Amino acid sequence: MYVMHNSEYPLSCFALFENGPCLVADANFDTLMVKLKGFFQNAKANKIESRGTRYQYCDFLVKLGTVTMGPSARGISVEVEYCPCVIANDCWNLLMEFMQSFMGSHTPGIPSVFGSKHDSAYSPGDTMVQYMELFNKIRKQQQVPVAGIR
Numbered sequence: 001m002y003v004m005h006n007s008e009y010p011l012s013c014f015a016l017f018e019n020g021p022c023l024v025a026d027a028n029f030d031t032l033m034v035k036l037k038g039f040f041q042n043a044k045a046n047k048i049e050s051r052g053t054r055y056q057y058c059d060f061l062v063k064l065g066t067v068t069m070g071p072s073a074r075g076i077s078v079e080v081e082y083c084p085c086v087i088a089n090d091c092w093n094l095l096m097e098f099m100q101s102f103m104g105s106h107t108p109g110i111p112s113v114f115g116s117k118h119d120s121a122y123s124p125g126d127t128m129v130q131y132m133e134l135f136n137k138i139r140k141q142q143q144v145p146v147a148g149i150r
Contacts, residue, residue: 001040003033004128014128022125048135050077059083060098067138074138078103079127088114088122 004014005027013029016022033040052065063079080099085091092110099107112133113126 002132003030004131006124006128006131009124012124014125016128016132022129024125046139048074048138050131050134052077067134069138069142074142075134077131077134079130086121087119088126089119 002016004016006012006014011027013025013027014022015025015029046069048067048069050065050067052063055062055064059082061079061081061083063077065077065079066073067075067077078099080095082091082095082098085094092114096107111130113129
């Protein structure tokens with residue numbers, strides 16, 4: 001289980017399970033987890049976070065962040081939201097066109113979270129699932145053995 005926080009939702013705490021649901025709880029969930037430390041072990045060495053800047057351009061919200069693991073930077077996160085739309089599949093083509101205007105060929109494909117949410121409203125938990133997928137990719141990149149360079 002991963003416990004995550006998002007500065008856009010300061011009173012909420014997100015608990016994500018591997019390939020499972022995303023639970024949303026009060027910010028006091030962390031206190032409960034400390035009391036359950038006999039059942040759940042905290043992996044401080046795996047702490048990963050994305051911190052950055054939030055920009056608004058017309059109806060679009062763009063968040064650029066540096067992903068850090070411990071003291072070192074490991075990647076960059078780009079989050080794009082089209083504020084008037086709550087059904088993500090309805091505006092995906094517009095999001096793609098907007099992202100291509102500044103990301104070019106690095107524009108990502110459709111997120112896997114959209115596959116299970118065809119016509120339902122997008123929620124903050126969906127954003128956290130996408131961050132979890134990004135963080136897992138970055139963690140896996142760090143675990144790949146690097147060949148010596150001469």
